[in-house]
Amino acid sequence: MWKEDEMRFRSRRSPVLGRHGMVATSQPLASQAGLEVLKAGGNAVDAAIAVAAVLNVTEPCSTGLGGDCFMLYYEAATEKVHGLNGSGRSPRALTLERARAEARKTGASEEDDEMDPTHVHCVTVPGTAAGWADSLERFGSGGAFTLSRVLAPAVRLADEGFPVGPVTAHWWRENEKQLNRPGNHQEELLSPATGRAPVAGEVFRNPALAATMRELGAGGKEAFYQGRVGRAIVEVVRAQGGCLTLEDLAAHESAWVEPIFTDYGPVRVWEIPPNGQGLTALLALNYLSALDRLEGLPHNGPDYLHQLLEVMRLAFADTRYFVADPALCPAPLPDLLSPAYAARRVAGFHPTRAQADVQAGTPTRSSSTVSFQVVDPAGNAVSFVNSNYMHFGSGLVPRGCGFTLQNRGHNFSLSPTHPNVLAPGKRPFHTIIPGLATRLDSGALYASFSNMGGFMQPQGHVQLLLNLLLHRMDPQAAVDAPRFCIQDGSAQGAAALEEGIEEDVLEELRARGHRVAGEERRGYAHRVVFGKAQVIVRDPVTGVLWGGSDGRGDGCVYGW
Incomplete structure (x- = not known):
């Protein structure tokens, strides 16, 4: 599925391969x-x-x-999520x-x-x-x-x-x-x-x-x-x-809810609808598609990270406002996920300067957890998240x-005018999100994935998918590659850059106006910021499963 000369990030661990089934978790x-x-x-x-x-x-x-749990289930017999x-x-x-x-x-x-x-x-x-x-x-x-x-x-x-x-x-x-x-x-x-x-x-x-x-x-x-x-x-x-x-x-x-989705490159990416924050990942991918500037940029270079940070801030600004209990305050999902809305949101993008004050958009013209992946012999897949x-x-x-x-x-918000305001018997804005991707050309499973860690989760989804699709990394390399994280999940929050991203990149992003956290970039305390990812990708020709599990935790993949 991946040719050795295409794997642009060399991980110190190999992906796990199996034919009949696979389980990827944070604990052996x-x-x-x-x-x-x-x-x-x-x-x-x-x-x-x-x-x-x-x-x-x-x-x-x-x-x-x-705690709570969310699940995405790919049913192989019907190719339905x-x-x-x-x-x-x-x-x-x-x-x-x-x-x-x-x-x-x-x-x-x-x-x-x-x-x-x-x-x-x-x-x-x-x-x-x-x-x-x-x-x-x-x-x-x-x-x-x-x-x-x-x-x-x-x-x-x-x-x-x-x-x-x-x-x-x-x-x-x-x-x-x-x-x-x-x-x-x-x-x-x-x-x-x-x-x-x-x-x-x-x-x-x-x-x-x-x-x-x-x-x-x-x-x-x-x-x-x-x-x-x-x-x-x-x-x-x-x-x-x-x-x-x-x-x-x-x-x-x-x-039981209808998953929401967007198309990015050769895949359809699926997320749980609000009150979960999966919408954040879909919006960011839409904004990247509207910009269409990533191809050919060095992985984790200043131009690449500048673009990703900008679209994530836009996506967080939207979801931190619009995501609430859909039974009481439904988000305007068709408008939020439309190409026209994405084009409007990125219209102010500057290639070398961070936006100073990112606010939620107007989608209509009138106005931290564990996660794991399982694929069975029949090709059914589960992306599951369970969290305190x-x-x-x-x-x-x-x-x-x-x-x-x-x-x-x-x-919950305590602001009376906010869609996510506390009310009796209401579900709050939720951080935990499973992820699935299917192939646009066939409807077959492409990948089951997740990246635990509070507001790191949608940021992890975007970075993992780009590593797989754009940078041709195998699943283990995609998991191991250094990440960024806007730590509080807000439009104005400071971004942490993981060890492995060069210091000159950090300084260049600061020069462009990005708030970049400067704390020590080693050890457990820093690793937790970037969460724990698990990924299983299915080869469309051979059916072989390729798995990656995060070394930032105690986890592993078992293939059968």
Whole structure:
């Protein structure tokens, strides 16, 4: 699929190749669990839920049953892409007035437009349990592959223990403070020997999480939301002054959604529609198509990065305004994704000068997570994202459950006029996004991909696709290549440039007016900014699968 002389970035790792199936995750035990399911006859969705559950055990500082999930599913028999939105809603008793009043009690000013991420009101209903169950019910292979069966590898690891990976151990330790809240049950996620975060290589057991997954497997999502676990969630939230109820949990539903897409070069790129931020990646690709200036530019040179930074800032300006719960405030997607709108947005592009003040456009004339990829022997593909947000999320641990609750409500706006304003029973702006690409000439799968890490995700999607399509990198090289990241996902945010991008490029971008962060560009603390990517590409002639997994985490690809 790739000729050696075409591979313009030489990675230190080779891509993984396989013929029958492939799993790419951020944790080897999770990849192994997914591959075992495929080899036993399960399909891509069966394997994906097994992977997600194992990641909850092995990376609790990134993901879990207290968070949300999104899925894109490529159905090989029909060449159709399906989307699952497994994100939860705010408590129905939480009004904007209450949130603003309580934010001011903790020091926020009248002008502050978001809640403190540690505030209990940032806890939204966790959508993961329903997302797992609903995905399996609709697209799982059925028969022996029940929810209990696919959760079994995670239950076993939680019961027996697993050796903690070095990158996971680092972030567990760095974010241990999130767990230290009065009345919390943080001991369930700390080493019993030390009372602290486990160290690399330590065997960590989580019997409470094993019990939770057994109950979910046996009783389905109703057992989770309406049983012991649901009561424990409500208890810990209300003990902190929150207003979540059992009725909020019982009312939760996943949503099957029509994915949105744009065409770039030879592929159609698919994303989950709002309230996810996948729109950001599609807009950036549209703006690049409208500019049509990338061909022939050196990879990660000043002209190349200048153009990418400019289109990402435009895309963030749009999505940070227009992305909200579609049930309450739908975005004008046909207008936003139109070529005419893209042409208008890039009309002010200057080849050597950054735009000083990037604002949201007017699309009509009247006006941080884990992710992984699975491809099965039938050619079905799953791009799946499961996340707490901000490592341990809220840090709240429901008694006897073994997981933390997310704090996705932090992404609501407290501005009354904003489309993403907090309201009762509303889904917030969401950062987690899976990605798929299909071939324009045939409709066949081209790639399943993702790049975890908050607002890095759409930026990672764009950079990965350009590495594959424009620079002819194999999947592992595309993952390993140095990246940039506009760190706060805003139009005006400072950009970090990863180690490997030359210092003179950094200085040239500054000279053009770009805000470029200048902190140390080495070590774990810097690596996390650029997320963790996983990519599987399918050769259209041989059917061979090519996989890449991010060395910025503990992950690996297994091919079969």
